Amino acid sequence: MGEPAETDVVAFNAFQTVDPWRELKAYTDARIALGRAGPAMPTREVLEFSLAHARARDAVHARFDAKALCDGLTALGIPVAEARSRAGSRDEYLRRPDLGRTLHPGSREALAGGFRLPVDIVLVICDGLSAKAVHENALPLVTELRPLLNGRGLNVTGVVVNQGRVAVGDEIGELAKARIAAVLIGERPGLSAADSLGVYLTYAPRPGCSDAQRNCISNIRAAGMPAAVAARKMMRLMEQALELKLTGVGLKDDDETAPLLRAAEPETNT
Amino acid sequence: MAYTVTVGKTRWVFEDLRTLMARATPPRSGDMLAGIAAGSAEENIAAKMCLADVPLKEFLRECLIPYESDEVTRLIADTHDAQAFAPVSHLTVGEFREWLMSDAATTDALEALAPGVTPEMAAAVSKLMRNQDLILAARKCRVVTRFRDTIGAPGTMAVRLQPNHPTDDFKGITASVIDGLLYGCGDAVIGINPASDNPALLADLSRLLDGVIGRFEIPTQSCVLTHVTTTIDLIDRGVPVDLVFQSVAGTQKANESFGITLDILRQGREAGLSLKRGTVGDNVMYFETGQGSALSAEAHHGVDQQTCEARAYAVCREFKPLLVNTVVGFIGPEYLYDGKQIIRAGLEDHFCGKLMGVPMGCDICYTNHAEADQDDMDTLLTLLAAAGVNYIMGIPGADDIMLNYQSTSFHDQLFVRQVFGLKRAPEFERWLQRAGIADGDGALLPQHRRHALLGLVA
Numbered sequence: 001m002g003e004p005a006e007t008d009v010v011a012f013n014a015f016q017t018v019d020p021w022r023e024l025k026a027y028t029d030a031r032i033a034l035g036r037a038g039p040a041m042p043t044r045e046v047l048e049f050s051l052a053h054a055r056a057r058d059a060v061h062a063r064f065d066a067k068a069l070c071d072g073l074t075a076l077g078i079p080v081a082e083a084r085s086r087a088g089s090r091d092e093y094l095r096r097p098d099l100g101r102t103l104h105p106g107s108r109e110a111l112a113g114g115f116r117l118p119v120d121i122v123l124v125i126c127d128g129l130s131a132k133a134v135h136e137n138a139l140p141l142v143t144e145l146r147p148l149l150n151g152r153g154l155n156v157t158g159v160v161v162n163q164g165r166v167a168v169g170d171e172i173g174e175l176a177k178a179r180i181a182a183v184l185i186g187e188r189p190g191l192s193a194a195d196s197l198g199v200y201l202t203y204a205p206r207p208g209c210s211d212a213q214r215n216c217i218s219n220i221r222a223a224g225m226p227a228a229v230a231a232r233k234m235m236r237l238m239e240q241a242l243e244l245k246l247t248g249v250g251l252k253d254d255d256e257t258a259p260l261l262r263a264a265e266p267e268t269n270t
Numbered sequence: 271m272a273y274t275v276t277v278g279k280t281r282w283v284f285e286d287l288r289t290l291m292a293r294a295t296p297p298r299s300g301d302m303l304a305g306i307a308a309g310s311a312e313e314n315i316a317a318k319m320c321l322a323d324v325p326l327k328e329f330l331r332e333c334l335i336p337y338e339s340d341e342v343t344r345l346i347a348d349t350h351d352a353q354a355f356a357p358v359s360h361l362t363v364g365e366f367r368e369w370l371m372s373d374a375a376t377t378d379a380l381e382a383l384a385p386g387v388t389p390e391m392a393a394a395v396s397k398l399m400r401n402q403d404l405i406l407a408a409r410k411c412r413v414v415t416r417f418r419d420t421i422g423a424p425g426t427m428a429v430r431l432q433p434n435h436p437t438d439d440f441k442g443i444t445a446s447v448i449d450g451l452l453y454g455c456g457d458a459v460i461g462i463n464p465a466s467d468n469p470a471l472l473a474d475l476s477r478l479l480d481g482v483i484g485r486f487e488i489p490t491q492s493c494v495l496t497h498v499t500t501t502i503d504l505i506d507r508g509v510p511v512d513l514v515f516q517s518v519a520g521t522q523k524a525n526e527s528f529g530i531t532l533d534i535l536r537q538g539r540e541a542g543l544s545l546k547r548g549t550v551g552d553n554v555m556y557f558e559t560g561q562g563s564a565l566s567a568e569a570h571h572g573v574d575q576q577t578c579e580a581r582a583y584a585v586c587r588e589f590k591p592l593l594v595n596t597v598v599g600f601i602g603p604e605y606l607y608d609g610k611q612i613i614r615a616g617l618e619d620h621f622c623g624k625l626m627g628v629p630m631g632c633d634i635c636y637t638n639h640a641e642a643d644q645d646d647m648d649t650l651l652t653l654l655a656a657a658g659v660n661y662i663m664g665i666p667g668a669d670d671i672m673l674n675y676q677s678t679s680f681h682d683q684l685f686v687r688q689v690f691g692l693k694r695a696p697e698f699e700r701w702l703q704r705a706g707i708a709d710g711d712g713a714l715l716p717q718h719r720r721h722a723l724l725g726l727v728a
Contacts, residue, residue, distance in 0.1 A: 020719045021448065027727060028435055028442035031667025031679075032449035039684030041667070049644070049667060053676070056638035094603045094639055095299050129639050189638045190674030 016042050029192060049191070056189035061090060064127035065135060066160045072139040073158045076146050078123070079116060080158035083107035087163040100165035103172065111159065115176045120154040121238065122178035126164030130186030130194060137197040137221050138184050144231035166200045173205025180238055181205035187218065195221045199230065201237055203247040213248040271332065275320035282316040288334045292574040293317035294397045296614055300562045300575045300605035322364030322398055329390045335571045340522045341532055346388050346584045355386025363394045370395065370407040380411045384627030389520070389580035392622040396576070401614065404621040405657040411624035413660065415592045416551025417512065419457055419489045419697035421660055422629050427692040428661035429683045430631070431456035434463050434672035438471060440478055441727050446666050447482060448723045453680035454708050455664035457698035458593055458631065459513060459556065461493040465672055472496055473509040480510040482726065486705065489697035491592070493556050498530060498538040505541040513556040513592060514542040520581025523569030532585065539589050550697070553592035560597040561615050562605030575605060576615065580622040587628050593661065594628050599636035600675055609646030612636060616650045620657055631661035635677040644668065644676065651678055655686045687712060
């Protein structure tokens with residue numbers, strides 16, 4: 001350490017200082033060895049960052065195509081209804097998570113008594129914080145899941161919710177008298193992925209269930225956890241839940257599925 | 271007791287001090303969510319006018335959260351230093367703001383006053399202060415702490431090197447540590463938020479950082495940010511722990527939701543002190559806070575989120591921490607809606623903490639569902655640098671790939687140093703020179719491929 005720098009290893013691109021440790025990028029997706037222009041990031045890096053943020057913002061505010069999802073579920077032979085939460089606009093959805101957790105009275109009325117009983121599993125598909133994630137990953141997941149559910153003789157029905165949060169599945173699950181509510185929801189977009197789908201499983205769903213009573217499967221997307229893997233994991237967890245009659249901290253998958261609450265940090269999606 | 275004010279032809283009545291504070295607080299989505307915010311812009315200002323005339327002493331008489339049911343209130347009341355409070359004890363909240371702005375409030379006077387300031391007093395006066403007032407007053411405060419280096423000395427700003435990795439991959443973390451050190455970051459702490467809570471892995475992460483710091487004799491400290499009880503267990507098992515971390519909030523119930531009590535924090539501090547790993551000081555605690563955490567835990571007792579946050583600093587102050595930072599925009603838009611609210615909250619938190627004698631840093635940050643972007647972070651960073659913030663976060667490219675939010679980057683601290691001439695912790699600055707990373711003025715030197723740090727991931 002401390003020996004003087006040698007001119008042959010310092011690369012200057014006019015006004016840019018290149019970091020001579022770019023090979024470290026092989027070990028992490030973190031934005032390291034970016035180089036600099038004076039104290040600032042190089043122009044290309046500034047724009048790459050802005051692009052990732054723009055994609056995340058677009059995902060948060062993308063218009064949710066509930067009809068396409070309903071059509072998709074129908075095509076898979078799953079009965080489906082469309083509903084909406086009490087959050088009237090995207091702005092209200094972001095400011096008032098409580099409204100996203102409960103059904104609009106009109107939707108509640110429409111759903112009540114409309115389910116063909118008995119329902120074992122109710123699939124609640126919500127836009128959450130990324131409609132993009134739901135558009136791209138919900139139907140592939142349900143397509144993989146459908147034969148697994150059939151194979152076990154489980155009755156499944158679907159509800160597609162506009163402006164929904166995870167807990168809206170509790171109210172829907174209770175109306176459907178479902179044994180398990182499986183909420184498929186767009187996760188909060190990060191810069192590295194704006195299309196991550198999350199699944200939250202709740203046994204004996206009813207309003208008032210806490211996050212500690214749920215299991216979560218995260219990062220479902222083509223470049224993350226593929227739909228087929230997620231479907232098998234979901235099925236495994238649901239079978240255990242039906243056997244143990246619980247979800248949440250008392251239920252652990254045989255592999256890396258973490259209980260939902262790992263740290264006492266606010267859950268922005270639930 | 272009710273508080274009233276007549277503005278024009280309208281007589282405003284606020285049923286108690288807690289309500290008055292909530293109505294007087296600057297607009298904030300979290301207080302609206304809680305249903306305690308002012309109903310109109312005029313009510314907000316009327317409440318400020320009413321609050322300006324409340325004597326500071328009133329805050330010693332009327333508890334916002336009952337003494338009997340909340341140990342944070344008991345801590346605040348029982349540790350209040352009446353002698354330190356004496357110089358301002360005759361003032362109203364409005365007069366206190368003027369005292370803070372005046373030449374009477376010197377650095378020495380503010381340092382002496384700190385143990386006499388309750389969080390509610392700090393929060394109250396901050397509600398009457400504009401952003402420039404928050405900067406001016408905080409800049410005059412001096413809170414210096416030490417472990418293996420000296421943080422918070424005037425003219426300096428430190429950086430927490432935050433090398434997180436989504437799977438806690440050791441080489442991935444090490445790569446980010448190297449990148450940060452070569453950018454001159456890490457004097458506040460090298461601190462990992464682990465993805466896992468597996469104790470064996472956390473122990474290995476502690477050893478990893480301890481190895482880097484030991485091998486290169488870096489005058490800084492490490493921290494693996496996990497629950498305080500887990501850290502106590504690690505210490506019991508002989509793991510090399512420098513700083514003991516915990517997230518804290520401003521009410522007993524919110525702290526319970528974090529799984530902590532004041533007594534558990536006391537045990538954590540004692541465990542940390544027992545290792546005697548500090549070389550220039552024994553500030554062993556590292557706390558994180560953030561407006562909205564009490565509401566998120568449904569534990570706010572009708573108290574506005576900024577006041578709850580200031581109460582968290584009373585918890586921090588009790589345990590003589592090396593570092594305290596508000597994670598100001600992490601919580602999301604239902605608490606801090608946009609860049610304007612995040613910026614204001616960051617300045618309030620920094621001011622309140624400093625006024626109370628807490629070594630405040632700030633995680634200047636936002637999530638992708640908030641109405642904010644990197645320009646807002648630049649603005650808050652610049653304002654906090656002007657306000658004399660003790661430290662900020664340094665994250666590769668400002669993009670935390672584990673926690674999925676955006677903060678400040680290694681580059682951002684270079685920007686601050688260039689614009690404001692701020693230095694690093696002196697011990698660390700000298701190490702950077704010895705290591706051939708920075709020159710005598712702290713400017714980065716050109717690097718070559720054979721720097722010894724790069725050998726860490728051969």
